[in-house]
């Protein structure tokens with residue numbers, strides 16, 4: 001049997017209602033804040049990612065799916081969305097029509113990592129990007145939006161970590177000091193860090209190797225080297241979040257795995273998924289647009305890991321922990337969404353004539369927006385009642401040859417067991433009226 005590729009997976013129909021609910025919750029929230037959706041290709045020229053994410057990052061060095069197409073062009077399945085959104089912004093001169101652009105996109109990303117719970121080779125992200133705003137208010141607003149989304153999804157155990165990486169004014173000084181610090185720790189660093197150290201000393205701060213972590217725990221922090229502009233910017237972000245009641249932790253070790261960030265960076269962490277703790281991450285990238293060939297334009301964005309988010313929402317729904325009223329409401333809301341696919345009506349046809357009618361009515365009711373199912377197998381009343389139960393149908397409509405002859409079909413509410421009679425002439429109208437009345 002042919003199976004999925006390692007690290008790739010199907011999201012099965014029992015899970016898609018949850019995914020859809022999260023996606024629609026996010027897109028509604030984005031639209032409230034003035035974001036518009038953009039859809040971008042899943043494949044780009046390799047150079048786009050190499051130049052934006054950075055040659056010495058894990059993603060570019062070892063995680064990308066890159067291959068030559070039939071004519072030898074080097075192509076890559078996108079490992080993240082920001083580079084593509086920036087490319088689209090430049091390619092379509094979007095800044096010329098409106099200097100402020102707020103965009104979001106939802107879709108699959110590809111990284112060849114070691115698969116485990118919460119880590120896949122094809123995974124999904126919800127992405128938001130804002131172009132053309134220098135103000136720290138927008139940094140705070142993006143973190144507020146993430147906070148609000150998680151609140152709406154009923155998640156409370158999340159932690160926002162924030163840091164500032166400085167800008168092209170203050171970062172060189174910091175890098176020099178970090179390099180001096182690293183020179184002294186050379187014996188303790190892994191091969192990767194040693195190799196990247198000179199080109200990109202900041203990468204060492206993101207290394208997950210325990211010995212490196214230990215060696216770097218007293219490493220200098222960008223926060224002590226910010227220029228006054230970056231300092232003020234960061235102070236505003238923090239004070240705005242505090243005033244809005246968004247909790248955060250300043251985390252001086254947060255540098256993120258992509259090279260393009262400057263000033264504010266942030267990550268939302270969870271303890272619910274074991275080692276895979278980041279649910280979302282983002283930051284400011286004021287130099288990236290020019291770097292990729294556009295005009296100098298401010299940029300900031302974030303990416304939410306949808307697979308991980310769906311997993312923790314599912315855990316919340318399935319947990320039996322003591323809950324307050326709000327948690328119960330979000331849970332009920334999700335359960336409703338997840339059952340929204342059960343039919344309103346299951347038509348039980350008994351006899352050949354009835355099967356043909358059941359087919360006609362099912363089609364007409366579905367077109368009219370009343371979710372209806374039936375069965376063409378000619379099975380008994382008892383076995384079809386079982387099937388209606390299994391599908392969680394709200395009503396059954398029993399149509400035996402006899403009922404048709406008597407012009408009195410039975411519509412039964414499966415919950416209350418109440419029964420109504422429906423004649424065979426315009427069942428759709430009658431059912432619509434009955435369903436609206438009860």
Ligand code: ATP
Nearest residue numbers: 118119120123257278279280281303304305307308
């Ligand atoms: P991690 O440190 O867990 O590898 P990352 O910093 O590489 O995450 P980003 O590039 O910031 O991740 O992507 C944003 C979000 O996308 C992450 O916070 C995470 O939720 C999700 N994500 C990243 N890689 C994967 C993956 N391989 N499988 C599932 N989700 C992922």
Ligand code: MG
Nearest residue numbers: 058111113257
């Ligand atoms: Mg990663």
